[in-house]
Structure formats: structure tokens, C-alpha cells
Amino acid sequence: MRSGTQPLLGLLLLLSLQGSPLTEACSCAMTHPQDAFCSADIVIRAKVVGKKLLRDGHFGTMRYTVKQMKVSGLIEKVQHVQHIYTDASEGLCGVKFDINKYQYLITGRVYDGKVYTGLCNFNERWERLxxxxxxxxxxxxxxxxxxxxxxxxxxxxxxxxxxxxxxxxxxxxxxxxxxxxxxxxxxxxxxxxxxxxxxxxxxxxxxxxxxxx
CATH class of the missing domain: 3.90.370.10 (Tissue inhibitor of metalloproteinase-1. Chain B, domain 1)
Incomplete structure (x- = not known):
């Protein structure tokens, strides 16, 4: 996601591929946690301590501030994660995290040094694993x-x-x-x-x- 127009471009791509209305819910293929781990750029265990809606693009981007507990996985691009980015709209597969409540396992992709995740990534409360x-x-x-x-x-x-x-x-x-x-x-x-x-x-x-x- 290299610019503020990316969420809108993602929406246009979604509509062109699926012919879906704006209210279409996010749809994800079933994935074993191991596949989700191996395909992710980064896997972290963290507590979400804050959030801010960034007014970029058509729907906006949610920026979560995290207190990182541990980094796992295959990535060497990011050594420390302070923020996690996701689409503000759940219809575009944006994920919602509770603030100051749980430790989460979060998997995501790295673009321009920023970590992005969504409903199609494997994200779960650590205690539920x-x-x-x-x-x-x-x-x-x-x-x-x-x-x-x-x-x-x-x-x-x-x-x-x-x-x-x-x-x-x-x-x-x-x-x-x-x-x-x-x-x-x-x-x-x-x-x-x-x-x-x-x-x-x-x-x-x-x-x-x-x-x-």
C-alpha cells in the first residue's frame, strides 16, 4: 500500500473481479495456520494499545499502535513493529482489534516498511490458540x-x-x-x-x- 489511493484501488479491483456491490462482505479462502504463517511477511505477538483513523483514500485506514511482545516468522525487513495498518472497512477485509485487553497473534505483509493485515490474514487472541x-x-x-x-x-x-x-x-x-x-x-x-x-x-x-x- 504505497499511497492513500490504495484502499480505493483495492475496492475497484474487488468490484471488477466479483461484480459485488459496496455492501459485499469480505470473503477469504480457508487457510491452515501453518500456511498463513509461511506466507506472511511478518508474524508478531503483541498487545494493541491504541488506534487512529487515517483519512486517506475513500474509506480510510485504521492504524493500530501495538506493544510488541515477540516477532516470529521469516521476515528481516522489520525488526520492531510499532503500528499495524488495516482497511477501516470490514467490507474490504479490515480487521478490528480490542484496545488494551488482549495479546494477539498478528500476521501481515510489509509494504514500504509498514505492516498491513486484514481479515484474510491469520489474526487471533493468543489465549485462544x-x-x-x-x-x-x-x-x-x-x-x-x-x-x-x-x-x-x-x-x-x-x-x-x-x-x-x-x-x-x-x-x-x-x-x-x-x-x-x-x-x-x-x-x-x-x-x-x-x-x-x-x-x-x-x-x-x-x-x-x-x-x-
Whole structure:
């Protein structure tokens, strides 16, 4: 988002692709938390301590001030995050955070040194994450960024390469927060094979094959 006209350009693009009215709600594809982690420029744990509406563009941009707790992920562009930017309109996938209440996991993209996020990014209150998700964010998800999580929407479905894990949450849970989303990471094993992994404690470490949820 390199200028104040970006929100309007985003709206025009949305309308041209979907033929949607201005009241069309934000629509996002289902994403496993590991995919959200691996595709993000930056992943932070932070408390939101303030907000300000910037009157740029047609709908404006919300700027949240955060107190950063920890930075994870694959980014080296930003070492310290003070502000998070998002569209002010939820119809354009703007996300709303509570002020001075919770610690959040926030994922986003970096443009011109600024961090942007939205409803289609993986943003959640830290306390609501499962233990496996917290461990995934801190370490495990990064081990599987070369793997591919393949969604299964209808049976039968199969993996087609050794680096795939079959994601079946949407068959019964409609995606996040299904069982695989909350408790498993797709990790690269020997010889490039990827498989679902659940590790809770030193006595409960289980690797399962790529076709087993």
C-alpha cells in the first residue's frame, strides 16, 4: 500500500473481479495456520494499545499502535513493529482489534516498511490458540514451509506428491478451527517427504503419514 489511493484501488479491483456491490462482505479462502504463517511477511505477538483513523483514500485506514511482545516468522525487513495498518472497512477485509485487553497473534505483509493485515490474514487472541499452534508459531511451522498443505473439500481426495499433507478439516469443521488446524503441523521428514506431526510433550510425539488426519 504505497499511497492513500490504495484502499480505493483495492475496492475497484474487488468490484471488477466479483461484480459485488459496496455492501459485499469480505470473503477469504480457508487457510491452515501453518500456511498463513509461511506466507506472511511478518508474524508478531503483541498487545494493541491504541488506534487512529487515517483519512486517506475513500474509506480510510485504521492504524493500530501495538506493544510488541515477540516477532516470529521469516521476515528481516522489520525488526520492531510499532503500528499495524488495516482497511477501516470490514467490507474490504479490515480487521478490528480490542484496545488494551488482549495479546494477539498478528500476521501481515510489509509494504514500504509498514505492516498491513486484514481479515484474510491469520489474526487471533493468543489465549485462544491451542498449545500446538503456539509451538507451531514459535518453531514448528517454519520447519514445514517447504511442504504443501492440500485441502480436501470432497471425498475421495489424495496426495499427489511426497511434499503434500492432506488437510481434511473442511469435511467436518469447515476449515479453521478444525482438529488438524488446532493440533497438527505438516513437517518435512527424510528424503523430502512431508507428514502431519503432533507434538505435545516429550512423552507424546507422534508423526503420522501424509494421508492420515
Amino acid at each position: 491451542s498449545l500446538a499452534q503456539k509451538k507451531g508459531i514459535n518453531h514448528r511451522y517454519q520447519l514445514g514451509c517447504n511442504c504443501r498443505i492440500k485441502p480436501c473439500h470432497y471425498l475421495p481426495c489424495f496426495v499427489t506428491s511426497k511434499n503434500e499433507c492432506l488437510w481434511t478439516d473442511m469435511l467436518s469443521h469447515f476449515g479453521y478451527p478444525g482438529y488438524q488446524s488446532r493440533h497438527y503441523a505438516c513437517i518435512q521428514q527424510k528424503e523430502g517427504y512431508c507428514s502431519w506431526y503432533r507434538g505435545m510433550t516429550s512423552r507424546d510425539k507422534t508423526a503420522i503419514n501424509a494421508t492420515d488426519p
